[in-house]
Amino acid sequence: MCKYLDPAAFMVFVFANASEDVQSLSFRDLRKIRDQVSSSLEDQNVFIEWTRNSVLSAVECFHDVFKRKDAKVVWHGSDKNYARESFSVDFPEEFGEKLDHAIKDALESVLTERV
Numbered sequence: 001m002c003k004y005l006d007p008a009a010f011m012v013f014v015f016a017n018a019s020e021d022v023q024s025l026s027f028r029d030l031r032k033i034r035d036q037v038s039s040s041l042e043d044q045n046v047f048i049e050w051t052r053n054s055v056l057s058a059v060e061c062f063h064d065v066f067k068r069k070d071a072k073v074v075w076h077g078s079d080k081n082y083a084r085e086s087f088s089v090d091f092p093e094e095f096g097e098k099l100d101h102a103i104k105d106a107l108e109s110v111l112t113e114r115v
Contacts (some may be wrong), residue, residue: 002046032056033103
């Protein structure tokens with residue numbers, strides 16, 4: 001069965017897995033993270049929606065969680081773990097663990113590349 005992540009859920013998972021000092025990510029970095037996670041979880045049959053309109057819509061719809069500042073998405077929510085739990089209710093625990101692992105690896109790769 002295909003697992004679907006919309007941009008809002010994906011960004012919540014990314015920020016929840018990022019260190020506390022990561023409060024914003026560029027759209028470009030988020031796209032790189034998305035691409036790496038999609039590749040890592042190819043065997044899990046995951047589709048992570050990532051179009052310009054869907055990402056901008058997610059930021060606008062969840063304005064209590066995200067803000068847009070220039071070409072970046074800024075975390076604006078109060079509790080990353082609570083937000084993550086709210087978006088992961090439909091996923092089996094095993095998939096959530098694989099998703100977290102793939103996101104952490106992608107975050108490390110992209111953030112290291114920036115430096």
